[in-house]
Amino acid sequence: MKGIANAPVITELENGSIVTPKGFSAIGLHTGVKRKRLDLGAIYCDVPASAAAVYTCNRIQAAPLKVTKESIAQEGKIQALVVNSGNANACTGEKGLEDAYKMRNESAEHFTLPPHYVAVTSTGVIGEYLPMDKILPGIKELKPQSTLDAAESFNQAILTTDTINKKVCYQTVIDGKTISIGGVAKGSGMINPNMATMLSFVTTDANIESEVLQEALSSITNKTFNRITVDGDTSTNDMVVVMASGLAENDSLTQTHPDWEKFYAALKEVCESLAKQIARDGEGATKLIEVQVTGAKSDDEAGKVAKKIVGSDLVKSAIYGTDANWGRIICAVGYSGCDIDPDTIDIAIGPCQTLINSQPISFSEEEAKAYMEQNDTIQIKVDLHVGDGVGKAWGCDLSYDYVRINAGYRT
Amino acid sequence: MKGIANAPVITELENGSIVTPKGFSAIGLHTGVKRKRLDLGAIYCDVPASAAAVYTCNRIQAAPLKVTKESIAQEGKIQALVVNSGNANACTGEKGLEDAYKMRNESAEHFTLPPHYVAVTSTGVIGEYLPMDKILPGIKELKPQSTLDAAESFNQAILTTDTINKKVCYQTVIDGKTISIGGVAKGSGMINPNMATMLSFVTTDANIESEVLQEALSSITNKTFNRITVDGDTSTNDMVVVMASGLAENDSLTQTHPDWEKFYAALKEVCESLAKQIARDGEGATKLIEVQVTGAKSDDEAGKVAKKIVGSDLVKSAIYGTDANWGRIICAVGYSGCDIDPDTIDIAIGPCQTLINSQPISFSEEEAKAYMEQNDTIQIKVDLHVGDGVGKAWGCDLSYDYVRINAGYRT
Known part of the structure; x- marks a missing residue:
């Protein structure tokens, strides 16, 4: 049940x-x-x-x-x-x-x-x-x-x-x-x-x-x-x-x-x-990524933002590289075409809050890495704080050499 | 000069x-x-x-x-x-x-x-x-x-x-x-x-x-x-x-x-x-791809269609695989969001005309393959036959294992 x-x-x-x-x-x-x-x-x-x-x-x-x-x-x-x-x-x-x-x-x-x-x-x-x-x-x-x-x-x-x-x-x-x-x-x-x-x-x-x-x-x-x-x-x-x-x-x-x-x-x-x-089951995928967006102007816009994030090659390759790279997430929010306030965005990756009001906050990179290594499904939560709209989208990480170039970059 | x-x-x-x-x-x-x-x-x-x-x-x-x-x-x-x-x-x-x-x-x-x-x-x-x-x-x-x-x-x-x-x-x-x-x-x-x-x-x-x-x-x-x-x-x-x-x-x-x-x-x-x-110079790229669209409703629409084609991971990986895969090109035309007639599309890859009026025509796969192998710049020409708009866009192929999966598929 x-x-x-x-x-x-x-x-x-x-x-x-x-x-x-x-x-x-x-x-x-x-x-x-x-x-x-x-x-x-x-x-x-x-x-x-x-x-x-x-x-x-x-x-x-x-x-x-x-x-x-x-x-x-x-x-x-x-x-x-x-x-x-x-x-x-x-x-x-x-x-x-x-x-x-x-x-x-x-x-x-x-x-x-x-x-x-x-x-x-x-x-x-x-x-x-x-x-x-x-x-x-x-x-x-x-x-x-x-x-x-x-x-x-x-x-x-x-x-x-x-x-x-x-x-x-x-x-x-x-x-x-x-x-x-x-x-x-x-x-x-x-x-x-x-x-x-x-x-x-x-x-x-x-x-x-x-x-x-x-x-x-x-x-x-x-x-x-x-x-x-x-x-x-x-x-x-x-x-x-x-x-x-x-x-x-x-x-x-x-x-x-x-x-x-x-x-x-x-x-x-x-x-x-x-x-x-x-x-x-995306080719080469090792993880399911679930993005949940709240606080959008509408449910439609929340879904759109969520899909932009989960569709970003950069976000996908960061997840494969178990890198809590919230910069790529906020970047996708920015080009989603949706009504946002650049200064009120919160982002969490699994248990780690990484951004509040669009400002980086201190979090344990090790905890974030462990979360991404140990889970089959990676949760990303974004609160836009501009309305009541909620929505989810799903995707997968990118692996293989295509990602070799991307995933390790920030290390 | x-x-x-x-x-x-x-x-x-x-x-x-x-x-x-x-x-x-x-x-x-x-x-x-x-x-x-x-x-x-x-x-x-x-x-x-x-x-x-x-x-x-x-x-x-x-x-x-x-x-x-x-x-x-x-x-x-x-x-x-x-x-x-x-x-x-x-x-x-x-x-x-x-x-x-x-x-x-x-x-x-x-x-x-x-x-x-x-x-x-x-x-x-x-x-x-x-x-x-x-x-x-x-x-x-x-x-x-x-x-x-x-x-x-x-x-x-x-x-x-x-x-x-x-x-x-x-x-x-x-x-x-x-x-x-x-x-x-x-x-x-x-x-x-x-x-x-x-x-x-x-x-x-x-x-x-x-x-x-x-x-x-x-x-x-x-x-x-x-x-x-x-x-x-x-x-x-x-x-x-x-x-x-x-x-x-x-x-x-x-x-x-x-x-x-x-x-x-x-x-x-x-x-x-x-x-x-x-x-x-796209990471991993081996070729420049130039797409030229003619016969669009406007120059803007021609540019949009050209960019959709050159932005398609499937088209890019086909080029890397030197596969004259026009199906992926017409697919990108179809989802470009532009005003097209599904039945009047011509497509050429380098010297090879592959599609006229949206119908496959016979061409030499070997000639197309040789063209793609021997040139640094791959030309794709698409005529939509719905207007006078013209436009170009540029991109690069996809290589590495990411592409290993895609490129060889049709062989």
């Missing part, structure tokens, strides 16, 4: 997955798009599921995003979601779009569904055509199951350069009924080549209309997935999709439902957990 | 320096702020020089910037500029401001000038107080000379992690008189820790009022210094200062002067050359 401060009680399910919510099954298999690893997966729902999605804000969007948007727009429902890894089907022109439709149609036929009940997505190299001779036969082999092993094979099939699986499952009680929310994600964080794509798929058996679900997802995405640093290189393929089967049979959720906050908190916790798992 | 396309003829002077323009002398020496290397320098002008400056846009600004702004604001003239490296005097509160004033006053006394004829600037570690016991006695030893060796010692004194000196000198003829513009800069480009500061000092003997000079400098800075990538971490200490002695005795330059374009072109060439030298 995990208590969320000031939030309704929600429970994390250790062995939960995307097939924990009632009605869902999944599978992953190898078709040959990638050399050895699993590269095609599907999530299937026994009934048409209310669907919500958010997409990359890159003006160049991959073909499958266009097709999936069209599917969800038609009725707000999908029943199957088919993903391949190893090839992004991005910047592939007319033929790419045709291929995405073919992938959708083949899946619809295989699962005996109308095409608009199918979402498709791809992640991998940009600018190469999908190897349809591998994907189309692969689709015919997709036999989703409701086992943990099957969910695990789906998780594997969507990975690219990730070093660990990202998954999570929460439960809560709504109208006296237990509802589950399971999620999976891929994305190896920053400094990732064509594969920088972040994908996340969330399933739930909560009963909720797609419009309401969309509103919740958009709001939550801004505070979770959009608060992690990838590498500034917003992918052409980023996508988060939530599917809600309704099979928990609660009264349909709306913002006026007495248990609304429980559902919102559970969905937010699922997204935040996946976002942090992505940040922690 | 270097011809600039469609611009008035200006001449690069191989052995020119900041003391080439009439009236200027300079010097650098070692005071102990840095362990071994030169760390204090001065530029002196025989007469009060018209001054113009641009400063960091970071909201957190170092103490010397405030003092220098005050100096220049008073009369638009300065006669001496004193710089230390090794310590930035940034985020040092009231005491830091007092120290900057002391540095200015000591310099004014030493050179027998009113304090507002003196500019001071610092570069180095943030958040530590200036070692005044080293700097103040050092100021008394500053004996500027008009020799190339003296100019060279000044250049050395402002460096931090730079691996090469950045300097340039151009001449042109105005009212039948030869005028010179000499410049020097420091800044080791991206991935640089507390020392990311870019400083540039330009001297000229042209006769020009400070308001006119300021207007030209601001306009030129936007197309040169502001078009190189440092590392996104805008320093608290960035500063460009131009001093014009007027001793060439041309008629005072204004935008209606018949030779205005020559002066503007020479000053722009000096700034562009210094900016490119900084980009080329």
Whole structure:
């Protein structure tokens, strides 16, 4: 039982997955798009599921995003979601779009569904055509199951350069009924080549209309997935999709439902957990960095400042070098573009207050170093003292020789 | 004689320096702020020089910037500029401001000038107080000379992690008189820790009022210094200062002067050359990258798109890996925030056209690889086909293990 401060009680399910919510099954298999690893997966729902999605804000969007948007727009429902890894089907022109439709149609036929009940997505190299001779036969082999092993094979099939699986499952009680929310994600964080794509798929058996679900997802995405640093290189393929089967049979959720906050908190916790798992798995990363900003003009500005700090290569490399280099933190605050007072900034790194009212205060460099050496998650707290806005952001440190130059500099 | 396309003829002077323009002398020496290397320098002008400056846009600004702004604001003239490296005097509160004033006053006394004829600037570690016991006695030893060796010692004194000196000198003829513009800069480009500061000092003997000079400098800075990538971490200490002695005795330059374009072109060439030298010396860099964008909605937008491309870690690491990875380039165009048409983008890497109307075209990967291996400067050309705007930006590739992960990926 995990208590969320000031939030309704929600429970994390250790062995939960995307097939924990009632009605869902999944599978992953190898078709040959990638050399050895699993590269095609599907999530299937026994009934048409209310669907919500958010997409990359890159003006160049991959073909499958266009097709999936069209599917969800038609009725707000999908029943199957088919993903391949190893090839992004991005910047592939007319033929790419045709291929995405073919992938959708083949899946619809295989699962005996109308095409608009199918979402498709791809992640991998940009600018190469999908190897349809591998994907189309692969689709015919997709036999989703409701086992943990099957969910695990789906998780594997969507990975690219990730070093660990990202998954999570929460439960809560709504109208006296237990509802589950399971999620999976891929994305190896920053400094990732064509594969920088972040994908996340969330399933739930909560009963909720797609419009309401969309509103919740958009709001939550801004505070979770959009608060992690990838590498500034917003992918052409980023996508988060939530599917809600309704099979928990609660009264349909709306913002006026007495248990609304429980559902919102559970969905937010699922997204935040996946976002942090992505940040922690940034290529070469050794630490998760969590920045909490308070006293901003607004929550939005707090989030913006937090993200600037955690996105700074200099801050990241200082953390890798276990150097309590608050100068780099205040520098990032200064160029955040947010409304600040240069003379009222407090900064703490873990247990060490390093700056009060923008003036350096004496702290133990040894204590700060020990804190950074001994913890997997590094907390940075900044109080701007110009308002009531609060917000968090997550990232990872920078390691390797790239950082060799930076990390040791101040010593 | 270097011809600039469609611009008035200006001449690069191989052995020119900041003391080439009439009236200027300079010097650098070692005071102990840095362990071994030169760390204090001065530029002196025989007469009060018209001054113009641009400063960091970071909201957190170092103490010397405030003092220098005050100096220049008073009369638009300065006669001496004193710089230390090794310590930035940034985020040092009231005491830091007092120290900057002391540095200015000591310099004014030493050179027998009113304090507002003196500019001071610092570069180095943030958040530590200036070692005044080293700097103040050092100021008394500053004996500027008009020799190339003296100019060279000044250049050395402002460096931090730079691996090469950045300097340039151009001449042109105005009212039948030869005028010179000499410049020097420091800044080791991206991935640089507390020392990311870019400083540039330009001297000229042209006769020009400070308001006119300021207007030209601001306009030129936007197309040169502001078009190189440092590392996104805008320093608290960035500063460009131009001093014009007027001793060439041309008629005072204004935008209606018949030779205005020559002066503007020479000053722009000096700034562009210094900016490119900084980009080329980015830590770990092996190549200069020049991105040229045409067909944008405006010149501003072209510059913005160019800077996004050259600022992309993914593009930079592809160049290091000599991989003609146009997918990363179009991805950066997509998230530039500029007005584009996703279907009308052309991309060329050196001699290889890789994309026309956003569709991949066949090109020789071997030719592209050879081009990237054999050239020190890599040209990327992007045509957006939505307007007449043109612009350039410069950066460098990413090397080291940080890049090991990225560069080889598509192979």
